[in-house]
Amino acid sequence: MDQQPQNTTEEALNAKFEARIAAGETIEPKDWMPERYRTQLIRMMSQHAHSEVVGMLPEGNWITRAPSLKREMVLISKVQDEAGHGLYIYCGTETLGVDRAELVDQLLSGRAKYSSIFNYPTLTWADMGVIGWFVDGAAIVNQTVLAKASYGPYARAMIRICKEENFHKKQGYEIIATLAKGTPEQKAMAQGAVNRWWWPSLMMLGPSDTNSPNTAELMRWRVKRKTNDELRQRFIDLTVPQADAVGLTLPDPDLKFNPETQHYDFGAINWDEFWQVVKGNGPCNRERLQARRDAHENGRWVREAAEAYAAKHSSPAQSAA
Numbered sequence: 217m218d219q220q221p222q223n224t225t226e227e228a229l230n231a232k233f234e235a236r237i238a239a240g241e242t243i244e245p246k247d248w249m250p251e252r253y254r255t256q257l258i259r260m261m262s263q264h265a266h267s268e269v270v271g272m273l274p275e276g277n278w279i280t281r282a283p284s285l286k287r288e289m290v291l292i293s294k295v296q297d298e299a300g301h302g303l304y305i306y307c308g309t310e311t312l313g314v315d316r317a318e319l320v321d322q323l324l325s326g327r328a329k330y331s332s333i334f335n336y337p338t339l340t341w342a343d344m345g346v347i348g349w350f351v352d353g354a355a356i357v358n359q360t361v362l363a364k365a366s367y368g369p370y371a372r373a374m375i376r377i378c379k380e381e382n383f384h385k386k387q388g389y390e391i392i393a394t395l396a397k398g399t400p401e402q403k404a405m406a407q408g409a410v411n412r413w414w415w416p417s418l419m420m421l422g423p424s425d426t427n428s429p430n431t432a433e434l435m436r437w438r439v440k441r442k443t444n445d446e447l448r449q450r451f452i453d454l455t456v457p458q459a460d461a462v463g464l465t466l467p468d469p470d471l472k473f474n475p476e477t478q479h480y481d482f483g484a485i486n487w488d489e490f491w492q493v494v495k496g497n498g499p500c501n502r503e504r505l506q507a508r509r510d511a512h513e514n515g516r517w518v519r520e521a522a523e524a525y526a527a528k529h530s531s532p533a534q535s536a537a
């Protein structure tokens with residue numbers, strides 16, 4: 217007997233929630249939401265936050281080796297922005313009732329995912345250019361759409377992040393454009409970086425739609441507004457003319473404009489490589505996780521000092537003093 221009204225209430229709340237989604241309304245932290253919507257958002261947003269933080273490592277590796285003071289300043293600023301993005305998104309995730317310490321623990325223990333792209337090594341200065349151009353470029357394509365996601369805190373975080381990503385992409389493309397019109401060695405360095413990062417950048421946008429178990433549900437709830445394949449196609453269509461403009465070749469012999477579809481056709485993606493990287497067997501997975509564990513350990517004294525300070529100032533005696 218007790219069960220009946222409860223189910224009815226749940227059903228009514230669910231129906232109201234679905235109607236709000238269908239009407240294009242934004243869901244806010246204190247609104248009722250199905251448990252599955254909440255856990256899907258925590259999964260996706262925490263992976264996104266981890267990606268921003270781990271994503272500092274490949275470029276951070278080049279700050280002390282930047283070729284000029286100006287390049288160094290720009291790179292430091294970009295890497296700091298990525299830390300900020302991680303913080304906004306961790307804060308957004310906390311609005312869903314999860315503790316950030318728990319999310320960080322999931323990352324450090326290897327239970328959480330983060331973007332596959334950050335498990336590749338940065339071998340030359342040209343990689344700084346290509347990361348800005350391809351990786352931030354792909355992120356903009358993905359995040360511009362997420363800025364219209366149904367969950368308010370996530371969508372709003374994306375608006376600010378996308379503004380910063382535009383600067384990141386411009387600085388990367390400018391590095392590549394400079395190298396591409398430099399000495400033959402510089403042009404070769406740029407082409408080498410393009411060759412190494414092109415396919416992993418396409419993989420970054422996620423598995424093909426036929427192998428993407430979360431897409432249908434996330435699209436129905438308007439968290440995702442485009443599928444992985446749709447975003448990948450958009451990224452390719454935008455990037456091919458940019459490569460032509462700087463005289464570099466994308467490493468895909470099947471890349472060709474299709475006048476019927478008005479899109480570029482492209483070759484087969486090596487999904488085995490993608491899943492290997494996602495499972496932890498990419499070129500730098502172990503190194504990246506170890507770097508995050510070391511950073512967390514080295515920052516322990518800062519967290520303890522901040523906690524001690526907060527505790528001291530929250531006691532009534534201290535507040536009065």
Ligand code: BYC
Nearest residue numbers: 264267268271298330331332355420421422428429430431
């Ligand atoms: N890498 O059903 P699917 C940045 C996982 S950082 C690893 O399609 P979904 C930057 C996926 O999690 C910003 N794993 O999932 C920073 C799922 O596993 P679980 C990076 C991946 O959620 C520094 C399974 O595969 N951007 O821009 O519908 C310097 C099946 O996938 C990947 C974001 O994080 C991957 N690439 O779609 C420079 C964007 N792809 O959880 C730049 C936010 C998929 O079921 N996230 N998996 O065990 C998203 O847009 C979506 O979550 C994804 C995946 C498109 C990534």
